[in-house]
Structures are given as structure tokens and as C-alpha cells.
Amino acid sequence: MKLYYSPGACSLSPQIVLQESGLAYEPVLASTKTHQLADGTDYYGINPLGYVPLLELDNGARLREGPAIVQYIADQVPEKNLAPANGSFERYKLQEWLNFIGTEIHKGFGPLFKPTTPENYKPIALEALTKRLQWVDQQLAGKSYLMGEQFSVADAYLYTVSRWAGFVGLDLSGLANILAFQQRMAQRPAVQAALKIEGQK
Structure with missing residues (x-):
């Protein structure tokens, strides 16, 4: 997994949750000012909305909104009790x-x-x-x-x-x-x- 983040932005929330989860992931800096990655890649090509966070799964699927991202992460590790059970x-x-x-x-x-x-x-x-x-x-x-x-x-x-x-x-x-x-x-x-x-x- 990759988490696209920008320091000080709301992407800190899923960053914390990923750390709590223990899941392996790659944090990728995506400046909300330049909208470029460290290698010069245009971030708009990854997220047309231009903001963070964005979670990219190993299969290429992407989630864009923080509340959805943190629930997805929590559901991958139910034993960590990061979120109550679905349906409850x-x-x-x-x-x-x-x-x-x-x-x-x-x-x-x-x-x-x-x-x-x-x-x-x-x-x-x-x-x-x-x-x-x-x-x-x-x-x-x-x-x-x-x-x-x-x-x-x-x-x-x-x-x-x-x-x-x-x-x-x-x-x-x-x-x-x-x-x-x-x-x-x-x-x-x-x-x-x-x-x-x-x-x-």
C-alpha cells in the first residue's frame, strides 16, 4: 500500500491509523502546494482532485477520502479494535x-x-x-x-x-x-x- 500525504494536512489521520494497524505501507510525499511528488510526478495524474490523503492498494485500487480510508485500514486488522464491527x-x-x-x-x-x-x-x-x-x-x-x-x-x-x-x-x-x-x-x-x-x- 501507498499513502500519499502532505505534512500538516488531514492525511496525518490515516498516517496515524496505519501506524496503529501495523500494516506495511509506503508513505509518499505529495505536496499540496506544488502538487508534485519528489521525483517531479504530477500528483493530479494520481488524484485529479489534487488533495491528500489518497490510499493506493497493491492492486492499484485507490481510496480518496480520509474517513473512508481509516475505516478500510481498520477493517484489515479487526483484532486491533481500531473500529467497531461493521453493522454494529x-x-x-x-x-x-x-x-x-x-x-x-x-x-x-x-x-x-x-x-x-x-x-x-x-x-x-x-x-x-x-x-x-x-x-x-x-x-x-x-x-x-x-x-x-x-x-x-x-x-x-x-x-x-x-x-x-x-x-x-x-x-x-x-x-x-x-x-x-x-x-x-x-x-x-x-x-x-x-x-x-x-x-x-
Whole structure:
């Protein structure tokens, strides 16, 4: 397998999950700025959408969306309990979290990263994002991870996007449960290995 990634992007989430899975894979740097691989290959020829992550299987099949990728990885190693069993109610709760993180948090950061976003809109985007994160903070009360005491692929996604707060001036100091969650995640060997691959801290 190959995972196409760009440092600091949402591809850190499947990078973490692959490390948790123990599956063999090749991380391939695909810059979201130049849209080229290290050897000069045009990344648009691999993913016409131009973004990461993209998982390429050994047979050439490709998956493009992070929430789909992490569930696919989890299902290859069911003994690792990275996701509840398909068809179970808990699996749908996991998908609920993946969808919420993707649409309400991940996409909420979008306007704050775009240089074309009008300055007067950024406070509105920050306020909306803060409200969503406050709700997540409440959901983490008394729990180690989103689904309880068991790490799941949703945690890799939340950790990845919540790290972006520092880059856009979003203050997490009042969100004690999210901060504790981030510290807990940062102590996981798989997270440390994924960050090392991407040259991040």
C-alpha cells in the first residue's frame, strides 16, 4: 500500500491509523502546494482532485477520502479494535463522529487557512468553530477517547484537525478535555511515529 500525504494536512489521520494497524505501507510525499511528488510526478495524474490523503492498494485500487480510508485500514486488522464491527450500532456511532469531524470541524478550518477569505469573515468562522469544539469538549468529559476508553480511528481524525487551532489563532485554553485528549494522543507510539514520518512535532 501507498499513502500519499502532505505534512500538516488531514492525511496525518490515516498516517496515524496505519501506524496503529501495523500494516506495511509506503508513505509518499505529495505536496499540496506544488502538487508534485519528489521525483517531479504530477500528483493530479494520481488524484485529479489534487488533495491528500489518497490510499493506493497493491492492486492499484485507490481510496480518496480520509474517513473512508481509516475505516478500510481498520477493517484489515479487526483484532486491533481500531473500529467497531461493521453493522454494529457502535460502528454507526463511529461514522457519526467521522462525519461530524469532517463537516463541522475540518471544513470549519477551511476559511481560516485560505488567504482569499475576507478578514471580516474570519471572526465569524472562528466563533462557529469554537462552538463545535466546545461541544466536543463536553463529549470527552470523563472519557479517554471519543468512543470511551478504547482508541478508534475517529480519535486520529480529531487529533489531526484539533492540532490546527494553533495555526489559526483559535484558543483552546478553556477546553480542558480536548487539551488532555491531545496530550493523551501525543503519548501514543503510533502518533509519534506518524509525526516523525511527516517531519512534525
